[in-house]
Amino acid sequence: MTNRTFLCGARLIDGVNPPQNDMVVVINDDRIMKVSSKAKAPAPRKKDTVYNLDGMALMPGMAFCHYHPAYDNVNSLQEIDLKHPPTKLTLIAAKNAELLLNCGYTMSVGAGAAHFIDVVLRDSINSGLIPGPRIMACGRDVVTTGDSVDSHPKWWGLGLQGLAKVCDGPDEFRRAVREEIANGVDIVKLYPTGGHGLPNDSEFLSMSEEEIHVAVRTAHERGAKIRGHLISQRGIKIALEAGIDVVDHGDGLDDECIELFLKSGSYLAPSLYFPSRLVSGYLSGEAPGIASMIPELEHTLENHPAKVKRAHDAGVPIVIGDDFGFGSLMPHGDYAKELAVYPDLCGVSNLEVIKWATHNGAALQGRLDELGTIAEGKLADLLVVDGDPSKDLRVLQDRNNLKMIMKGGDVVRCSMTRSEESELAGSYR
Numbered sequence: 001m002t003n004r005t006f007l008c009g010a011r012l013i014d015g016v017n018p019p020q021n022d023m024v025v026v027i028n029d030d031r032i033m034k035v036s037s038k039a040k041a042p043a044p045r046k047k048d049t050v051y052n053l054d055g056m057a058l059m060p061g062m063a064f065c066h067y068h069p070a071y072d073n074v075n076s077l078q079e080i081d082l083k084h085p086p087t088k089l090t091l092i093a094a095k096n097a098e099l100l101l102n103c104g105y106t107m108s109v110g111a112g113a114a115h116f117i118d119v120v121l122r123d124s125i126n127s128g129l130i131p132g133p134r135i136m137a138c139g140r141d142v143v144t145t146g147d148s149v150d151s152h153p154k155w156w157g158l159g160l161q162g163l164a165k166v167c168d169g170p171d172e173f174r175r176a177v178r179e180e181i182a183n184g185v186d187i188v189k190l191y192p193t194g195g196h197g198l199p200n201d202s203e204f205l206s207m208s209e210e211e212i213h214v215a216v217r218t219a220h221e222r223g224a225k226i227r228g229h230l231i232s233q234r235g236i237k238i239a240l241e242a243g244i245d246v247v248d249h250g251d252g253l254d255d256e257c258i259e260l261f262l263k264s265g266s267y268l269a270p271s272l273y274f275p276s277r278l279v280s281g282y283l284s285g286e287a288p289g290i291a292s293m294i295p296e297l298e299h300t301l302e303n304h305p306a307k308v309k310r311a312h313d314a315g316v317p318i319v320i321g322d323d324f325g326f327g328s329l330m331p332h333g334d335y336a337k338e339l340a341v342y343p344d345l346c347g348v349s350n351l352e353v354i355k356w357a358t359h360n361g362a363a364l365q366g367r368l369d370e371l372g373t374i375a376e377g378k379l380a381d382l383l384v385v386d387g388d389p390s391k392d393l394r395v396l397q398d399r400n401n402l403k404m405i406m407k408g409g410d411v412v413r414c415s416m417t418r419s420e421e422s423e424l425a426g427s428y429r
């Protein structure tokens, strides 16, 4: 029989239910074997590892569902493509993926990665070569000629093979999506509109309705998911009618879009930290160079939070994740700062945001049967938090408060000491 790990006396935040105090979670190998009150918990044996959590919070590992590990704190679209050779960028992305895991995110869903770096990371993490979260890999940005991402001046004579796949017309989109999947991508990224920090404005629709429909259909035919940078109401509507899986940002959504979300079962990744941080950073003088982006981001900040709340109340599943690594104001490692903007700006509860960050993230990946909540039989992706994130999500911003991070039963990091055997006499019998 394998050794078990007992996490005792926790304030359990399981990802869906209200917190429960004084709970015991038993992990056997890579799975959660038992979740119960102290009175009903099995007794630990001599060889078992026991930690007394003393009321610390125990919650599922989080899912970061809009991730760019290969954005190396870049300041322009061109830098995403040209700042580093692919070999160095891969190493940087590997360090970022490890950092994400150390920030409490045991899962990530890519939102665009040059040179198929996400795919290499996913496979290297899964084989045990490097540490990191479970990755749903994204690939190049699939865009049309003249799209915001197609930004290298033409006289440079440079292709965009690393960052993007430029294609026009339904046939080329079909081929491009198939190429992404052939390169190992799990979720394809489209850029149907401008806006939300891009040079072209939000009403700029760079893909035809037919191209969007073909791209979505092709991804689904091959068993992949597909997401889109979607800002204008028109763009969001077309993409949802096509059945896109994730609407990124979604600044222009309205009640009609909410209806379409509910019909298609699509997820919204509102990424509200980006406009919030850029506007506050600009106003405080930290980033004077982003003046041209500010009016549109201020407009988003004024309007989007109420829409996100409305979508949430209507039942649209929301996931978290944002454009960390883009600009000096959003460095890698600040990931958990995103969480608090939703209670602050949208008026949703901390527990609802925790559900977005755990349950909804696993559901988006189609892995809710084994991840996303703390329940018997699921994989043991867990966080022990010194503090109560159900009362204040800011406790997750300080990595010192993450006393244990566990992924699939493996302890990624731990700053707690095991309880001595004598302390356990008579416990949990």
Ligand SMILES: [Zn+2]
Binding pocket: 066, 068, 111, 112, 322, 323
């Ligand atoms: Zn992004």
